[in-house]
Amino acid sequence: MKYGPDISRIASLIGDPARANMLTALMSGKALTATELAAEAGVTPQTASSHLARLEQGGLLSFRKQGRHKYAALASEQVAQVLEMLMGIAARAGHTRTRTGPRNQALREARICYNHLAGDCGTRMFDRLIERDLLIQDGDDLRLTDIGKTFMRGFGIDLPKLVKGKTPMCRTCLDWSERRSHLAGSLGRALLSRIEDLGWARRDRDTRIVTFTPQGRQAFDALFG
Amino acid sequence: MKYGPDISRIASLIGDPARANMLTALMSGKALTATELAAEAGVTPQTASSHLARLEQGGLLSFRKQGRHKYAALASEQVAQVLEMLMGIAARAGHTRTRTGPRNQALREARICYNHLAGDCGTRMFDRLIERDLLIQDGDDLRLTDIGKTFMRGFGIDLPKLVKGKTPMCRTCLDWSERRSHLAGSLGRALLSRIEDLGWARRDRDTRIVTFTPQGRQAFDALFG
DNA sequence: TTCATAGTTCGAGGGTAATCGAAGCATCGC
DNA sequence: GCGATGCTTCGATTACCCTCGAACTATGAA
Numbered sequence: 001m002k003y004g005p006d007i008s009r010i011a012s013l014i015g016d017p018a019r020a021n022m023l024t025a026l027m028s029g030k031a032l033t034a035t036e037l038a039a040e041a042g043v044t045p046q047t048a049s050s051h052l053a054r055l056e057q058g059g060l061l062s063f064r065k066q067g068r069h070k071y072a073a074l075a076s077e078q079v080a081q082v083l084e085m086l087m088g089i090a091a092r093a094g095h096t097r098t099r100t101g102p103r104n105q106a107l108r109e110a111r112i113c114y115n116h117l118a119g120d121c122g123t124r125m126f127d128r129l130i131e132r133d134l135l136i137q138d139g140d141d142l143r144l145t146d147i148g149k150t151f152m153r154g155f156g157i158d159l160p161k162l163v164k165g166k167t168p169m170c171r172t173c174l175d176w177s178e179r180r181s182h183l184a185g186s187l188g189r190a191l192l193s194r195i196e197d198l199g200w201a202r203r204d205r206d207t208r209i210v211t212f213t214p215q216g217r218q219a220f221d222a223l224f225g
Numbered sequence: 226m227k228y229g230p231d232i233s234r235i236a237s238l239i240g241d242p243a244r245a246n247m248l249t250a251l252m253s254g255k256a257l258t259a260t261e262l263a264a265e266a267g268v269t270p271q272t273a274s275s276h277l278a279r280l281e282q283g284g285l286l287s288f289r290k291q292g293r294h295k296y297a298a299l300a301s302e303q304v305a306q307v308l309e310m311l312m313g314i315a316a317r318a319g320h321t322r323t324r325t326g327p328r329n330q331a332l333r334e335a336r337i338c339y340n341h342l343a344g345d346c347g348t349r350m351f352d353r354l355i356e357r358d359l360l361i362q363d364g365d366d367l368r369l370t371d372i373g374k375t376f377m378r379g380f381g382i383d384l385p386k387l388v389k390g391k392t393p394m395c396r397t398c399l400d401w402s403e404r405r406s407h408l409a410g411s412l413g414r415a416l417l418s419r420i421e422d423l424g425w426a427r428r429d430r431d432t433r434i435v436t437f438t439p440q441g442r443q444a445f446d447a448l449f450g
Numbered sequence: 451t452t453c454a455t456a457g458t459t460c461g462a463g464g465g466t467a468a469t470c471g472a473a474g475c476a477t478c479g480c
Numbered sequence: 481g482c483g484a485t486g487c488t489t490c491g492a493t494t495a496c497c498c499t500c501g502a503a504c505t506a507t508g509a510a
Contacts, residue, residue, distance in 0.1 A: 005315035007249060007308060012240025016498075020233035034457060047499055049458055059318030068456045068507040078314055083232060085307045090230035092303075093284030130363065137362045241468075259487060272469055274488055293477040293486050 013058045014086065018043050019051050023060065023074070023083055028208050029115030029189070031064065031071035077184055080114035081173055110210040112203060113173060116188030117195070117210065125191070125224040126172075126182045135170065135183075142170035144187070152187070155223075156194050162186045195220070238283045239311065243268050244276050248285065248299070248308055253433050254340025254414070256289065256296035302409055305339035306398055335435040337428060338398060341413030342420070342435065350416075350449040351397075351407045360395065360408075367395035369412070377412070380448075381419050387411045420445070 014020055018041040025032060025040040032040070038048035052072060055061040062075045074080050110121040117125065129135040134148035144152065144159075152159055162169050173184035183191070192210075195201055200216025203209075212220060239245055243266040250257060250265040257265070263273035277297060280286040287300045299305050335346040342350065354360040359373035369377065369384075377384055387394050398409035408416070417435075420426055425441025428434075437445060 005312040006245075007311045007315055008240055008242045008245035010315045010318065011236050011245065011311055015233055015237030015240035017233045018498080020231075020236065024232060035455095043498090044500060045457065046459085046501080050498090053458090059314060070457070078310065078317075082307065082310045082314060085303065085310065086232045086236055087230040089284060089303055089307060090232055090235045093235065243468080260485095268468085269470060270487065271471080271489085275468085278488090295487070 010058050010060065013055060013060060014083070016051070017041075018047065019055060022048075022051065022055070022072075023079075024208075026061070026072060026074050027080060027083060027114055028112045028203070029073075031073040033069045033071055037072060074114060077114060077171060077173070080184075084113060084118075084173060106209045106211070107207075110201070110212065111208040112192075112210060113182070113208075114184065115192070116173070116182070116184050117192045118173070118182050119210075121210070121212075121220070121224075122182035125220075128224045129183065137172070142172060142183075142185070144170065155191075156197075157187070157190050162190055235283050235285065238280060238285060239308070241276070242266075243272065244280060247273070247276065247280070247297075248304075249433075251286070251297060251299050252305060252308060252339055253337045253428070254298075256298040258294045258296055262297060299339060302339060302396060302398070305409075309338060309343075309398060331434045331436070332432075335426070335437065336433040337417070337435060338407070338433075339409065340417065341398070341407070341409050342417045343398070343407050344435075346435070346437075346445070346449075347407035350445075353449045354408065362397070367397060367408075367410070369395065380416075381422075382412070382415050387415055 014023060021041040022037045025037060034048055034052055035045055037052065038045045041048060041051070043051075052061065052063075052070075055072075056063060060075055060079050061072050064071045064073070074083075108119055110117065110119045112118065113122070116122070126135075129148070130137065132147075133145055134151050136143055136145055136148075149159060168185050169187045170183065171185035171188070172181040173188075182188070195216070196203070198216070198219075199213065200220055201210050201212040204211060239248060246266040247262045250262060259273055259277055260270055262277065263270045266273060266276070268276070277286065277288075277295075280297075281288060285300055285304050286297050289296045289298070299308075333344055335342065335344045337343065338347070341347070351360075354373070355362060357372075358370055359376050361368055361370055361373075374384060393410050394412045395408065396410035396413070397406040398413075407413075420441070421428070423441070423444075424438065425445055426435050426437040429436060
């Protein structure tokens with residue numbers, strides 16, 4: 001009767017609150033162990049184990065064993081994008097888990113999306129890169145221009161290293177709070193990483209919030225504001 | 226404990242097979258009545274009614290009453306995009322409802338996505354428009370260039386009419402089979418509509434497949450191939 | 451080896467929600 | 481007005497799956 005891929009199977013995977021909590025926790029980009037995810041989801045390790053198995057089978061998560069630990073991560077950036085878009089729709093429908101408050105404000109300001117910078121800061125940075133012709137959008141692909149490459153090198157990004165990876169260097173990712181694009185891909189990750197190394201900002205330990213220091217904020221604005 | 230929008234609520238809406246079937250049926254862009262959707266989902270009208278109510282409450286569908294009929298449509302293009310992306314992930318994980326066959330082949334070739342052209346034809350058309358500088362991608366926004374406007378007028382598109390609508394004229398939409406962008410928005414819809422008016426192609430009554438006539442295909446390729 | 455920690459498997463229990471039959475409104479055609 | 485059709489509400493049934501306790505395997509530390 002119906003043709004095409006089966007949406008409901010994978011949507012129902014995201015549809016369980018415990019699994020959804022695990023997935024959002026992994027949006028930080030950090031790989032987490034099974035027990036950490038169990039705590040994150042508020043369930044016992046046994047329950048978490050079965051959830052994780054199903055998420056892997058559904059192609060949403062991938063695992064890496066290390067000693068007696070099992071680290072989980074989102075299977076692909078596509079998965080992260082879907083989660084981000086779902087957040088956008090959920091936010092529009094008013095389905096927030098908690099009342100809007102200062103924490104949510106901070107999330108809107110700057111947060112981690114998978115492994116790169118999102119929120120107001122993320123989209124502003126992206127817009128600025130495009131505006132200055134450092135980055136060019138061509139169809140669905142993004143690519144750095146020559147001056148863009150120079151800029152990135154000057155900022156301390158090791159470009160050749162990025163090219164080697166199998167993930168595309170530049171990708172767009174839709175932002176749920178801003179409803180516009182920000183930069184994903186290995187360059188997106190490298191930029192955030194560099195911003196942390198410079199001490200401009202640091203990730204919150206438990207949430208996706210990114211906090212800028214006053215000086216860091218100033219430097220960031222000077223470059224991307 | 227957790228902050229940000231609640232994904233699971235809306236994902237679980239999509240996660241039910243009956244509702245997922247309804248949503249995919251609406252990806253054709255046509256508004257369907259409650260009973261039609263019931264048939265599409267393979268459930269009785271009573272069951273469908275409760276599903277539709279929940280989908281509306283969740284912000285996924287919007288309704289228009291007309292006499293004793295109640296027409297349903299996807300609430301926004303964002304919803305259509307999420308569904309398309311979910312199909313992409315589901316396809317990658319191998320969760321197809323039926324074996325790959327001729328019908329699936331046709332779907333990959335040319336199909337309706339919400340209300341515009343998707344599949345190989347859709348992405349090819351989009352690429353071509355960008356290539357020829359008829360369309361320019363700027364950040365997350367698309368816009369027609371002057372020669373693009375001339376081109377569209379020449380093709381028989383009533384541009385001023387499109388501008389009046391509240392939906393953005395140009396938008397990108399990610400294609401699950403091609404994993405690249407194609408053109409959405411009111412211009413996307415207008416183009417498909419024009420292609421049908423010219424007799425180049427017609428929509429299949431019951432599926433999302435778009436079938437080109439031999440001459441139509443030739444004309445299309447000449448313009449966008 | 452022995453103990454502790456990480457993760458899994460198994461089985462039982464329990465709650466949510468999908469489903470349909472029957473009945474109730476609303477609207478259209480006559 | 482009357483019947484027919486489209487859609488909804490209500491209640492009862494049923495099935496699925498989320499959950500955890502208990503027992504098991506595997507890795508690491510002492």
